[in-house]
Each structure stands twice: as structure tokens, then as C-alpha cells.
Amino acid sequence: MHGIGKMATDAGRGTRQRWLAQTLAAVVLLAGLLTVAPPAQAADLPWGPYTCATGYVWREAVPGDQVCVATQTRSETQTENALGPSRREPNGFCKSGFVWRETRPSDLVCVFPSSRDRAYTDNANAPWRLADPGATPRGGVSVSTTNHQLGGYLYATGSGLSPNRPVRFYAVRINTVGPYSLGSLTANSAGAISGWQYVADIRCRSGQTQPAIVVVLDQGSGVVTTAGTTDAFRRCG
Known part of the structure; x- marks a missing residue:
């Protein structure tokens, strides 16, 4: 009887050890998942994943354009969109003195060369102007x-x-x-x-x-x- 009791005790101890090991493994796995997960989510930002840092707004040169720029740049971009057709030749190319803006490959609004240069610069600085890239x-x-x-x-x-x-x-x-x-x-x-x-x-x-x-x-x-x-x-x- 003493041997049977000892066997039961050992079996119980083994079960507890396996349970502790499984629990520890689960905790380690959970900790790893929590470490990998980004601390901020798009839902935490007031305007979604492309919320701009303070002082910037979406450019909106074309539909879906959420590159963050200065407020004045957005206003000038809207003016360029309105004037674009008057700066275009019938063949689709820009009149003399104007170039395609190219905020993206499909953006063929005709603007002054300085505006295209600004668009390139704004694109290049996009990661720094987001609240949380x-x-x-x-x-x-x-x-x-x-x-x-x-x-x-x-x-x-x-x-x-x-x-x-x-x-x-x-x-x-x-x-x-x-x-x-x-x-x-x-x-x-x-x-x-x-x-x-x-x-x-x-x-x-x-x-x-x-x-x-x-x-x-x-x-x-x-x-x-x-x-x-x-x-x-x-x-x-």
C-alpha cells in the first residue's frame, strides 16, 4: 500500500509539472505575440492609418491621395486641378511652360515645373509627416x-x-x-x-x-x- 501511495504521489507531481510547463509555454508565447504586435493601431488615430502629424493635411491631388502636406500646398493643389484643363493641349500634353504634376504616375494635371518639384519632395517626405507610419x-x-x-x-x-x-x-x-x-x-x-x-x-x-x-x-x-x-x-x- 505504501508503494501504491508513493506511485500516486509521483504521478500527481508529474501531472502538476506538465501543467506548469504547458502554462509557462503559453505565457511565453503570449508575451512574444504582445511584443511583435505594434503598440498603436490605426483605430487609435483620429483619421485612420494616414492621419497626418500636426501641421499637415492630406494633399488630395487625385482621389485617394493621402500624402501629408502643408495646408497651403493643398489649397494650391486644388487650384491646379481647376486650372489643369486650360493648360493642356488637345493631344493631352501640356502647353508651353507647364509639365505634368506627377504626384503619382496617373496624375497628368499640367502645372508649373516648381509644382512638380514640390510634389516629388512631398512624396519623399511622406513617412515623416504621418502621425504614426x-x-x-x-x-x-x-x-x-x-x-x-x-x-x-x-x-x-x-x-x-x-x-x-x-x-x-x-x-x-x-x-x-x-x-x-x-x-x-x-x-x-x-x-x-x-x-x-x-x-x-x-x-x-x-x-x-x-x-x-x-x-x-x-x-x-x-x-x-x-x-x-x-x-x-x-x-x-
Whole structure:
């Protein structure tokens, strides 16, 4: 009887140990999920994922254009839209002294060259003018990291981009002020990054405790999207 009681006690102890191990594993998994999940969501922003930082408003050069610009730029853009037809030749090209604005490839409103230059600059600055670039939705580009001892190599692939235009990559939610530039690629004539192309060698940063969110700027349209996360910034040895 004593042996039977000991066996029952051992069996009970084993059951409790398995339960504790399963509980601990669940807690670790949950902690990992909480770490990966971005702390801010688009629902927390007053105007959705493309809410502008203070001092900026949507440009609205074409339908769906949510690039953040100065208030005066939006007003001037609306004036350009109204005057555009009068600046166009019957063949679709602009009259002398005007060029296509090209806030995106489909934007063929005729404007002064200075306005086109401003559109390029506004597109290039799009990530810095968002209230939270890390809350933007997933786009057509994905990233992958191959880890090494001091960080990792970042690669990207995807589609749905402006043909033959720069595609720039930034890290957010790391211990820097504003988006951190990682590198750039150029979309091909089909608006794609074919295969997995090298973007950057990311080195760890002291004090970084969470994965970074990688955001992508399609500079041809000013559209900012997220492409995934990378753990390279916190892999210090």
C-alpha cells in the first residue's frame, strides 16, 4: 500500500509539472505575440492609418491621395486641378511652360515645373509627416531578415509599386526620432521588386527591446505601407 501511495504521489507531481510547463509555454508565447504586435493601431488615430502629424493635411491631388502636406500646398493643389484643363493641349500634353504634376504616375494635371518639384519632395517626405507610419496597412511588399551575430541582413520582394521609381525602406518604433532609413531599391517596369533583393545590413542598437516595424515608401506615389518586422536591431551578440 505504501508503494501504491508513493506511485500516486509521483504521478500527481508529474501531472502538476506538465501543467506548469504547458502554462509557462503559453505565457511565453503570449508575451512574444504582445511584443511583435505594434503598440498603436490605426483605430487609435483620429483619421485612420494616414492621419497626418500636426501641421499637415492630406494633399488630395487625385482621389485617394493621402500624402501629408502643408495646408497651403493643398489649397494650391486644388487650384491646379481647376486650372489643369486650360493648360493642356488637345493631344493631352501640356502647353508651353507647364509639365505634368506627377504626384503619382496617373496624375497628368499640367502645372508649373516648381509644382512638380514640390510634389516629388512631398512624396519623399511622406513617412515623416504621418502621425504614426507604423500604423499604415500592409502593402504589396514584404521583408525578410537573415540574422547574423550583430544584427541581420534585410531583404524585400513585392509588387503594386510605381514602375521604375524608387522604393525606400524605413524602420519605426526603434529608439530614434522619426523613421530610420534602411536603404532603397527601384521597382521594375512592372512596378515590382522581383525575387528577394538585398536592402540593408542592420546592426543592433543598445536598448532596443522590441522588433522594429519596416515601412515602405513608394516614392512615385508617396504611399506608405508596412512590410513586416525585423528583429535585427536587438540581436546584439
